[in-house]
Amino acid sequence: MRDLFFALAMLALVPLAFLRPFNAYMLWGWTSAMIPTGFLFGFMASARVNFIFAGITLLLVVLRRVDWSQYRFNWAVALYLVFLLHATISWLTGYGGNGNNAKYYDILMKGLIFSMLMPMFVQSRMHIHLMLLVVVFGLGLHGMIEGLKTVVSGGSHNMYGPAGSMLYDRNHLSTALAMVLPIAYYLYLHSVHRFARWGFLALFVIIVLAIMGGGSRGGFVALAVVAFWLILTSRHRWRTLFIVLALGLLLWQFVPDSVVNRLETIGDANEDDSFMGRVHAWKISSALALEHPFFGGGFHAVQVQYVWEQFKTAPSLLDFLNMPEPEFVLAKAAHSVYFEVMGDLGFLGLFLYLLIFSMPLLARFSVKRMATRLGPDYVWARDLGDMLMLAVMAYMVGGAAVSVAYLEVAYLMVMLMAVLQVHLRQRLSEHERAQARAGRATLAGSAA
Numbered sequence: 001m002r003d004l005f006f007a008l009a010m011l012a013l014v015p016l017a018f019l020r021p022f023n024a025y026m027l028w029g030w031t032s033a034m035i036p037t038g039f040l041f042g043f044m045a046s047a048r049v050n051f052i053f054a055g056i057t058l059l060l061v062v063l064r065r066v067d068w069s070q071y072r073f074n075w076a077v078a079l080y081l082v083f084l085l086h087a088t089i090s091w092l093t094g095y096g097g098n099g100n101n102a103k104y105y106d107i108l109m110k111g112l113i114f115s116m117l118m119p120m121f122v123q124s125r126m127h128i129h130l131m132l133l134v135v136v137f138g139l140g141l142h143g144m145i146e147g148l149k150t151v152v153s154g155g156s157h158n159m160y161g162p163a164g165s166m167l168y169d170r171n172h173l174s175t176a177l178a179m180v181l182p183i184a185y186y187l188y189l190h191s192v193h194r195f196a197r198w199g200f201l202a203l204f205v206i207i208v209l210a211i212m213g214g215g216s217r218g219g220f221v222a223l224a225v226v227a228f229w230l231i232l233t234s235r236h237r238w239r240t241l242f243i244v245l246a247l248g249l250l251l252w253q254f255v256p257d258s259v260v261n262r263l264e265t266i267g268d269a270n271e272d273d274s275f276m277g278r279v280h281a282w283k284i285s286s287a288l289a290l291e292h293p294f295f296g297g298g299f300h301a302v303q304v305q306y307v308w309e310q311f312k313t314a315p316s317l318l319d320f321l322n323m324p325e326p327e328f329v330l331a332k333a334a335h336s337v338y339f340e341v342m343g344d345l346g347f348l349g350l351f352l353y354l355l356i357f358s359m360p361l362l363a364r365f366s367v368k369r370m371a372t373r374l375g376p377d378y379v380w381a382r383d384l385g386d387m388l389m390l391a392v393m394a395y396m397v398g399g400a401a402v403s404v405a406y407l408e409v410a411y412l413m414v415m416l417m418a419v420l421q422v423h424l425r426q427r428l429s430e431h432e433r434a435q436a437r438a439g440r441a442t443l444a445g446s447a448a
Contacts, residue, residue, distance in 0.1 A: 017056045021066045024057040025121045026134055028114060032408050033138025035162040054110065061117070072119040075359060076418035080112045080411070083352045086295070090345045094298015095307050104299035104344075104406055107166065111408030115415040122419050125380070131416060132183050139409055140184060140203060142167070143177040147206035150213030159214035166404060174211045174219025175398030179409060181207055181226050182387035182394070189236070190380050201243075208247055222398030229390045235383065278335040278401065279318065284308060285334045285343030287316035289350075296346035300403075303331045337399035344405070353405065357396055360417040364389040367417070370424040374431060381424055388417045 017024035031050040060066065091105040122131055142161055149157040159174075161167030167176055181204060188200040211219045227244045234240040281302060288297045288311050301307050308331035334340035341353045367385030371378040391413045399405070 014052070014056070017053055018060075021057065021060040022121050022127075024053055024060060025117065026130060028053040028057050029131065029134040029412070030138050032111075032114065033135055034141055035165050035167070054114070057117070061120070066120055068120070070120065070123065072123065072419070072422045074119060074418040074422050076356070076415045077116050077119065079352065079356050079359070080116050080415075083349075083356060084109060084112045086349055086352060087299075087345060090295040090298055090349060093295050095301045095304055097306070098298055098301055098304045100300035100303060101298040107408070108299075108406040111406065111411050114408065115411045118412075118415045119419055119422070122416075123423065125423075128384070128416065128420060128423070129187075131412075132187060135180060135183055135409060135412070136187065136200070136203065139176055140180045140207065142173065143180055143207035143210045144203055146173070146214070147208075147210035150209050151206075155213050157213060159210060166407065169402070170214040171216040171218055171402045172404050174214045174216035175222055175395065175402050175404055176407060176409060177207050177211055178219060178222035178226060178394040178398050179391040179413065181223075182230075182390040185230065186384055186387040189383060205247060218398045218401035221400075222394040225397045226390060226394050229386075229393065233386045233390075235379070277332060279321070280312075281332040281334050282336060282339040283316045283318040283321075284311045284314075285336075285339040286318060287311040287314040288343040289346050290315060290317070293347045296342070296344045296349055299344045299406075300333070300340075302334055302343045305331045307331070333403045335401060335403055337396075337403065337405040340403045340405045356414055357392055357410070360389050360392045360414055363417050363421050367421055367424060370421075370428050374424065374428055378424070378427070381420060384420060385417070388413055388420070392417075 013027060017027050028050065031053055036049050087105060087108055091101055094101045118131070122128055146157070146159045150159070159170040161169070161173035161176075167173045184200050184204040184207065188197050188204060191197045191200060208223065211223050227247075230240050231237060231244055285302050288302060288307070291297075291311070291314065297307060302311075334343055337353075338350065342350045345353070364385045368382050371382035371385070374381075392410070395404075395407070395410045395413070399410075404410070
């Protein structure tokens with residue numbers, strides 16, 4: 001019955017998608033972030049809902065139902081094009097017998113294409129806020145569900161993401177949810193209606209509980225980064241400090257001892273078999289990159305058994321650790337976005353990846369400067385620049401210990417920063433032209 005209801009609901013949204021290309025694009029983004037099939041069973045479990053709305057959007061673009069002249073090219077589009085070309089070569093030249101090669105190339109390609117289309121559809125403050133809502137009501141939905149389960153179970157719930165997806169692992173989901181926190185906090189600050197503000201604040205708290213209840217050490221570190229940055233940069237510093245302290249006291253009383261004991265092992269990495277297993281995977285990933293420095297071994301080649309065996313004793317960047325040969329037999333995931341990209345796409349791919357995710361840190365200063373020049377009406381843009389940068393920081397910190405290098409929402413955040421920057425640049429140009437016209441009119445009046 002639930003499958004049938006969901007199928008009918010999705011069919012009802014199809015005419016809405018055809019009605020306007022913008023609707024189709026938003027539905028594409030929402031189904032990408034939410035991964036609705038993770039909630040389903042039966043015949044709907046394999047339904048490619050996201051593919052339907054992606055296909056409708058691309059069809060409407062090809063049929064020129066959108067105005068291509070409105071496309072606003074930016075630095076993120078340029079970097080994504082180069083990165084996609086590089087990833088395509090890596091996919092084509094990767095090791096054979098690797099089922100993950102095509103799978104993760106497909107995930108990255110779809111995420112980059114979605115993001116590269118954003119400058120065509122997202123061009124105003126309203127559009128930007130709608131995209132933020134797509135993230136919150138998509139990915140944030142999992143945080144709300146898992147957080148409520150954590151509360152009801154008294155902290156004993158084992159958190160999992162959508163089945164069959166990249167976010168099924170609790171460590172992966174925790175890192176992704178840490179990216180949602182700054183967006184939820186921004187919407188709390190800038191929502192007009194009180195009910196909406198308190199709703200977004202409640203969502204923020206519930207997602208924090210979900211991350212802590214999940215027991216992910218990487219998620220905890222990302223959460224700490226979010227808390228510190230919010231206090232450091234918020235215009236409402238005392239309010240933010242109060243919220244963070246209140247959450248800290250709540251977690252102190254709420255989080256069970258099993259989670260606390262797991263988090264305490266962050267300082268005992270050398271005695272943690274799980275961590276040392278990851279170091280072995282990092283070693284083999286770097287050995288793979290040394291052998292193929294430009295294009296790597298293909299997506300998740302380190303998880304192919306014969307590749308693992310070939311490189312487990314090869315020279316690597318971590319030879320200075322003098323680690324013994326790995327005792328386990330089965331190939332292991334890279335467990336780090338940096339070593340994941342290094343092994344998959346080589347050092348050149350890693351350079352492009354780091355360039356993509358470092359640019360928002362620089363763009364934030366440009367956004368802040370332009371928003372200040374535009375005046376108090378653009379305080380929202382300044383705050384959004386801070387929150388988007390924080391979302392990227394949370395991803396980069398949490399991703400140091402998990403394999404989520406091709407997570408679509410991360411690339412969406414970077415593109416949103418570039419779109420915001422272009423939007424402010426255009427508003428500033430219009431503002432300066434208006435000031436110049438007013439100045440000329442004043443001079444003409446004085447001369448008369």
